[in-house]
Every structure is written in C-alpha cells, then in structure tokens.
Amino acid sequence: MTSNDSTEMAIRLDGVSKSFGKPGLAGAYLAVDNLDLQVAQGQMLALLGKTGCGKSTIFNMIAGLTEPTEGRVTVDGRNPFRDFDAFRGRMAIVFQNDRLLPWRTAIQNVELGLEILEKTSEERRAIAQRWLETLGLRGHENDYPHALSGGMRQRVSIARAFATNANILLCDEPFSALDEMTGRRLRTEFVKLVKENGKTAVFITHSINEALEIGDRIVVLKRPANIAIDIPLTPAASQESKEAIRSQIQHVLAA
Amino acid sequence: MTAAQYQLSDATRFSVSALRRVGTYVLPFVAVAAVWQFASLFFPPFLFPSLVDVFWRFIGIVTDWAQFSDVIATVLRILAGLAGAFVIGALLAVVMAQSRAAHDFLSPVLTLFQGIPALSWVVFAIIWFHGIEPRIFFIMVMTTLPAFSFQILGALQAMSRDLVEMVMSFRPSRIKLFRSMIIPAVLPDILTAWKVNLGNASRVVVVAELVGATGGVGYELLQQQQVFDMAGALAWTLQLVFFVLIVQAILTLIERIAFRYRAVSERSL
Incomplete structure (x- = not known):
C-alpha cells in the first residue's frame, strides 16, 4: 500500500x-x-x-x-x-465494561459527550433521548446505573458512543x-447501527x-x-x- | 384484611418507625440533660446550675444583639477559616495529585503542620500578626489545612481510572473534566472533610478567641470563667454546639440530595 x-x-x-x-x-x-x-x-x-x-x-x-x-x-x-483535542467528537469508544458515571442518570450519561461538544441542553436531550429509544431504553432515561441490568447499562454506553456522531x-x-x-442481540443491533451510520x-x-x-x-x-x-x-x-x-x-x- | 386496613396499618407502622427514629436521636441528649439536672439538685449553682437557668441565659444571648453579635462573629470566623483552608487545601491537593515532585515536597510539610498543636499556632499568630481577625483566620487555616489537603488528595487518588479514561476518551477541556468527572467523584470526600473539620474548627476558634480576641464565644467564655458563672459558660458553649449541629444537618441534607444516585442495600453493614 x-x-x-x-x-x-x-x-x-x-x-x-x-x-x-x-x-x-x-x-x-x-x-x-x-x-x-x-x-x-x-x-x-x-x-x-x-x-x-x-x-x-x-x-x-x-x-x-x-x-x-x-x-x-x-x-x-x-x-x-x-x-x-483535534479528535473531539470524531472518535468514540465503547469499553469492555459500561463505565457509566454512577452519579448520572442513563440520559445524563448519554449526554456526556454532547456536553463536551458544547451542544445546547435541548439538543443534548433530544439526541440522547433518540439514542436511548433506538436501543430500547425508553422509560429508563432517569434511572441511575445501579438500577439497570448489565445489558441495559452496556446499551447506555453504546448510546453514549453513538450520540456524538463520531465517524x-x-x-x-x-x-x-x-x-x-x-450479547448476540446487542451485537446484531450494533452492527446494524454501524452500517446504517x-x-x-x-x-x-x-x-x-x-x-x-x-x-x-x-x-x-x-x-x-x-x-x-x-x-x-x-x-x-x-x-x-x-x-x-x-x-x-x-x-x-x-x- | 381490606385495602383500607392495610393502608391504616402501613400508616401506623410508619408513625411508630418515625417516632422510634426521633426517640433514638433525642434519647442520648435527654439522658445527659437528666444527669446534669439531677446533679444540680445536690451541687451549688457555680458547679452544676439548673438547666432552667442555662436555658434562660441561652435565650438571653440569642435575643440580645450585643451578645448575639459575638456568636455571629465566631460563626463567621469558623466559616471564613474553613473556606480559606478548603480553597488552599484543594489547590495543594490538585498540585500534589498532578506532580510527584510537588507531592514529595508538600506532603512532609503538611504532616509537619499537622503535628503542631493548635495552641502553638495561637502563640505564633499573636507574635506574627497585629489584627485580631488576621490572627484568628491564620490559626483556623493552619489547623485545618492539612486535613483538607490530605482528604482531597486521597479522594483524587482514589478516583476510578476506568471512569477517568472513559471521560478522557471524549477529549474534554480541563474545565469540563473537572465539572463532569473530578468534582462529582471527590464530592463525598469533600463533604466528609467539611464535617470532620467543622468539629475541629469550633474547638480551635474558642482557643484562639480565648487568648487572642476581644469578642466572640471564646472571649465570652473567658469572662464567665473569671466570675465563676457556670450557667453563662454553658449557655455560650451551647451557642457553638447548636451552630455545629445546624451546619452538620445542612451538610447531611446536601449529602442526601447529592448522593441520591447511590444504591441502598436492604441489608445494613
């Protein structure tokens, strides 16, 4: 090459x-x-x-x-x-464990990257809400991480990575x-999201x-x-x- | 059992539980007061005055601005000293967390300060400073600074590396890193540090005022000691105790609100 x-x-x-x-x-x-x-x-x-x-x-x-x-x-x-700093908003990571901030609700965790990108609160909320819904977490927006199952927490972390629209x-x-x-279900959803986006x-x-x-x-x-x-x-x-x-x-x- | 009966029994259970909680909280104070009052029946008032006398002296201080301003002065000295020590201590802790060299230099210095008795700081302050307020502020800062620094440093070092790495992966600015990660992570330790140092500060301020001030609770205690007025001494002491209890209650309330995210286990430790 x-x-x-x-x-x-x-x-x-x-x-x-x-x-x-x-x-x-x-x-x-x-x-x-x-x-x-x-x-x-x-x-x-x-x-x-x-x-x-x-x-x-x-x-x-x-x-x-x-x-x-x-x-x-x-x-x-x-x-x-x-x-x-040049990669702010251009690269996102999904870790082995969910690494959710325990003091933030599910939606606030998804909003983390958007806050760093200085999106307005309305934009942040709308984007985070959309990703949580896409990943089947409607109704759990205001739950703290300890109240979510392992699979749900990992879905929140995937939503957090996708929300910044990093390429x-x-x-x-x-x-x-x-x-x-x-794992299999989330894998299928993940591949679909990566391809679609x-x-x-x-x-x-x-x-x-x-x-x-x-x-x-x-x-x-x-x-x-x-x-x-x-x-x-x-x-x-x-x-x-x-x-x-x-x-x-x-x-x-x-x- | 009907739904209404269930609701009634729930309400009764809640009332009993609330009463038990209040009772558990109040009981130790009632026991101490009862022992004191019992002692007042057998000893002269300059040793164990009646609690009724103490109560009226207490009310007299609260309702007389000339006297209550002394309480306010002491309260402001405590808060100013703690705030100063907190700000300097937090800055030192951040510097120590960031630089190994700074840590190796500052840690022994703070340990040295920690070993100096409060009374020695009072003597140093009287020699070094002219004004009353700078003296007391210096004493308050020097006696509480090491504890604030070490507690905040411990909290910074105990932060989850995984979470810091996760936040860093979004490439935050330094301010955003502090706001979204560092401050929420160290807040529990900061509140604990305030609670611990509040008790220390209320003891130290009295010593500082006793020796180096012309007003405040410590100064008033010295006046009561000179006329052997135990009821007055107790009433002035209680002013400070109530202040500490009120601030502790406020800190506990902040903890309840700020840490509502914490999971609560049904099985206690």
Whole structure:
C-alpha cells in the first residue's frame, strides 16, 4: 500500500512497536512488534487475538491514550496522541465494561459527550433521548446505573458512543461481560447501527464467532502483536467458507 | 384484611418507625440533660446550675444583639477559616495529585503542620500578626489545612481510572473534566472533610478567641470563667454546639440530595 492511500484510510499504523519498561530490565516486554495495519473508511475491522497479545495496546494507541515507542499511528491523517483535542467528537469508544458515571442518570450519561461538544441542553436531550429509544431504553432515561441490568447499562454506553456522531468507533470487547443471548442481540443491533451510520469501526474481540458475525475483515494477531492473518469477509460469504475461515483462525491461534 | 386496613396499618407502622427514629436521636441528649439536672439538685449553682437557668441565659444571648453579635462573629470566623483552608487545601491537593515532585515536597510539610498543636499556632499568630481577625483566620487555616489537603488528595487518588479514561476518551477541556468527572467523584470526600473539620474548627476558634480576641464565644467564655458563672459558660458553649449541629444537618441534607444516585442495600453493614 502506498502513502497516497492515507487519504482513503481512516486509520494507519506504520511500523508501530510498543514496549513497556526499560529494555533489559526485569518486567520489560514488547507488546506490539513492527505492526503495519490500515483500516479503510467505513470498514469494520475485527481484531482477534489471544489474551495478552497486545490488542488493548493497539486500541489505546489508536485512541490516543498512549504513544507508540516506534513507528507512526495516524487517524484521519493526524496523530491521535499529539493532536489529542483535534479528535473531539470524531472518535468514540465503547469499553469492555459500561463505565457509566454512577452519579448520572442513563440520559445524563448519554449526554456526556454532547456536553463536551458544547451542544445546547435541548439538543443534548433530544439526541440522547433518540439514542436511548433506538436501543430500547425508553422509560429508563432517569434511572441511575445501579438500577439497570448489565445489558441495559452496556446499551447506555453504546448510546453514549453513538450520540456524538463520531465517524470512528473503537470497541474493546464490549459484549464479553454479557450473557450469550444479550450479547448476540446487542451485537446484531450494533452492527446494524454501524452500517446504517457509515462508521469506521475497530472491534477488539477474543471470540472467533463474534469476529465472524461483526467484521468486514478479520485480523488475527500473534504475540507480540503483529498480523498473523488478514482475512477480508464478504456479506455473502457462505456458511462453508465461514467454517473454513474459522478453522484457519483456530489453527493460527493454536500455533 | 381490606385495602383500607392495610393502608391504616402501613400508616401506623410508619408513625411508630418515625417516632422510634426521633426517640433514638433525642434519647442520648435527654439522658445527659437528666444527669446534669439531677446533679444540680445536690451541687451549688457555680458547679452544676439548673438547666432552667442555662436555658434562660441561652435565650438571653440569642435575643440580645450585643451578645448575639459575638456568636455571629465566631460563626463567621469558623466559616471564613474553613473556606480559606478548603480553597488552599484543594489547590495543594490538585498540585500534589498532578506532580510527584510537588507531592514529595508538600506532603512532609503538611504532616509537619499537622503535628503542631493548635495552641502553638495561637502563640505564633499573636507574635506574627497585629489584627485580631488576621490572627484568628491564620490559626483556623493552619489547623485545618492539612486535613483538607490530605482528604482531597486521597479522594483524587482514589478516583476510578476506568471512569477517568472513559471521560478522557471524549477529549474534554480541563474545565469540563473537572465539572463532569473530578468534582462529582471527590464530592463525598469533600463533604466528609467539611464535617470532620467543622468539629475541629469550633474547638480551635474558642482557643484562639480565648487568648487572642476581644469578642466572640471564646472571649465570652473567658469572662464567665473569671466570675465563676457556670450557667453563662454553658449557655455560650451551647451557642457553638447548636451552630455545629445546624451546619452538620445542612451538610447531611446536601449529602442526601447529592448522593441520591447511590444504591441502598436492604441489608445494613
């Protein structure tokens, strides 16, 4: 891929490495090793790997929460760590746990990002209300997080991420703490919302099934994080081809 | 049982429960008052005056502006001292939370201040300052500052990293980060700090006024001591006690409103 492609790519990681601790000292380790990865506009990338393979480190570098030791990370052509404030309203994150502010009601939690974007209170309320309704939470607007079930709380956190209308969504195993049925239902709703709203999404998971259900493309990581295999998926992929991909991924993960 | 009977029994249960709560709250005060009144029957008034005398002296202070202005002066000194200590303490706590070097420098200094007795601060203030009000303000700030700083620092350090990271992911400005995350997260500890320091401040202000003032509850207590007027001493003390109780009740009310989001377990600790 040439550098001219950077205009089409929402996210680029070029020769990115990340190490923790001082080299040679006890506890030092390499989390990401010379990784090249590009995510196109509107693409939904499932990043799959075993626990501790550096998925969250990649996630934090794309989110601008940490800086690579070597190489370059760009999102929409800018450095998300150094130009941190430039991504206000352009990037939203759905975390593994809901991370709702306990002192805010469901609707106030959804309004958080909109407050930071300095929307008027009427606008905030209308947008938050619409997203809560979209995610089936009508009637729970004024409930505090402790009064909501795990699935409802995670839906509020998804509404909070979508409410800012950011064009890039980063999701760190957002459904892993939910039961199978709730997780599947929310996953389906999530994919529909991402597609309908034309978002670019990076979805971290350790579940092969989840990656197959969600991604336009699956990248399987080895340890330290680098691409083991990169598999594009088409919506029309047959059950047989998905089974072949599943066994291919299983083979890589077992290696 | 009919619905009306159920409603009646609910109302009775609520009344009994409310009475029990009030009774539990009032009982210790009634017990202390009864013991005092009992003692007043056997001891001379300059040791244990009748509570009736104390009550009328108390009313006399409240209804006489010349005397009540002394109570107001003490109350304002407490509030000004606490406010000053809170603002400086909060700033120091934020600086210590942000910078390791500042923490390593300021923490031992505040610990040193904490070890200096209130009476020593009174002596220092009398030597260093001329006016009464600057002296008392200095004493109040120096005696309550370390507690405010350490309590707010503890609250800042105990903030959930997950929640801070979540709010940061929206890229808030510094003011918005404070408004949406930091202040609500540390508010419970701030209110606790105020409650604790209010008691300390009401004790310290009396010592400060006793030695270095020409007005206020502490000064009036000194006058009562010089004429061996126990009823007067108790009446002046009660003025301060009532002030502390009123402010504590206001803080508790603020807590109830501000922390209504907290889940309440049916099983108590």
